[in-house]
């Protein structure tokens with residue numbers, strides 16, 4: 533079996549590594565002709581970490597990432613609402629890593645080049661469409677620099693891992709409308725600064741209406757004086773929709789006033805954003821779940837299959853879980869002489885409803901529901917006792933529900949037999 537993977541992002545490279553280890557030949561075709569440092573921070577939650585550890589990458593991740601130890605929630609006055617341990621500190625068998633997206637991509641790319649061989653990771657190939665018949669799939673490409681058509685590539689199966697603006701998805705669902713805008717803009721940046729709180733805390737403060745801030749460190753000791761590279765994301769409700777490209781530059785003056793008062797004893801948020809190295813702007817967009825991903829020998833994976841709001845740190849994790857199931861199903865089809873078409877349908881039957889639930893949950897009850905509820909119940913005023921505003925049980929229910937929906941409850945992950 534020869535699998536063509538369109539897109540060498542987090543999902544495509546993970547799929548390449550997993551297929552290769554399962555003895556299935558594959559090639560990854562990536563539109564970019566060089567791989568640049570894109571985006572900022574990302575979290576690898578325990579369920580995704582388990583998969584990447586299975587690929588032998590845990591040490592490489594630990595060497596460059598920050599191992600996150602707690603989630604903390606604060607109101608807009610900097611008062612602590614709730615804190616919970618995460619990753620190993622919460623008793624998971626796998627850590628949670630906060631990492632620069634470029635570091636994660638480099639680890640995956642180096643591993644893919646080492647294991648699959650350089651010639652199987654093909655850059656400068658932008659997929660423009662595919663044709664299929666009973667015996668295989670032909671994928672067409674052009675050169676993104678010139679637009680010139682390149683030699684088409686034939687394989688047994690093709691997987692569209694080509695991200696939010698997927699050409700594969702467009703061909704399978706030509707009538708799907710534009711992405712759905714959630715009425716929220718996100719400004720993201722990184723700042724070099726001393727550690728705050730535990731030095732391994734993922735903190736959320738504020739509220740969506742008046743300005744939410746998510747902050748976590750992604751690189752330790754960047755200058756031999758103990759400073760960290762800290763990733764932050766400011767979310768504000770807004771009627772103006774910006775282009776959804778991860779690298780659109782953002783401007784401090786468009787959002788700073790919402791955070792100017794946030795100078796807390798545990799973190800001076802205003803100073804942190806004033807001193808940012810760079811700022812990017814991104815709209816909160818997703819797409820309604822579609823009713824199929826697989827047609828014959830072609831399927832979708834990752835953001836191409838289930839673009840979701842970047843809330844709850846789950847988009848890349850779900851791409852990694854897709855890759856795991858797809859690999860296992862294709863490997864059994866291969867060993868049992870089954871048809872790849874049936875494996876792609878079985879993959880869709882399990883992963884499409886599971887990820888559709890996450891797309892909907894990210895819209896309605898993401899983890900930051902906690903800070904929004906507190907804002908609503910206090911009318912935005914400081915509270916005297918947090919327990920009078922929201923109980924421990926309600927907090928635990930909201931957080932446990934999100935973990936169960938996204939597949940990383942401790943009970944599910946740590947059970948015997950899960951390696």
Ligand SMILES: Cc1cc2nc3c(=O)[nH]c(=O)nc-3n(C[C@H](O)[C@H](O)[C@H](O)COP(=O)(O)OP(=O)(O)OC[C@H]3O[C@@H](n4cnc5c(N)ncnc54)[C@H](O)[C@@H]3O)c2cc1C
Nearest residue numbers: 539541542543563574575659695834835842845847848849
């Ligand atoms: C602001 C923000 C924060 C996020 N934070 C987190 C987080 O903390 N944790 C988490 O798990 N997820 C997070 N995500 C989501 C995560 O980044 C995505 O879900 C993940 O990158 C999806 O992986 P993918 O491989 O499907 O797509 P991508 O990583 O987008 O990769 C797609 C690849 O395909 C290539 N490509 C595109 N078109 C073509 C074409 N026509 N032909 C060939 N190649 C093509 C692209 O160049 C790219 O390399 C975040 C997303 C955003 C926007």
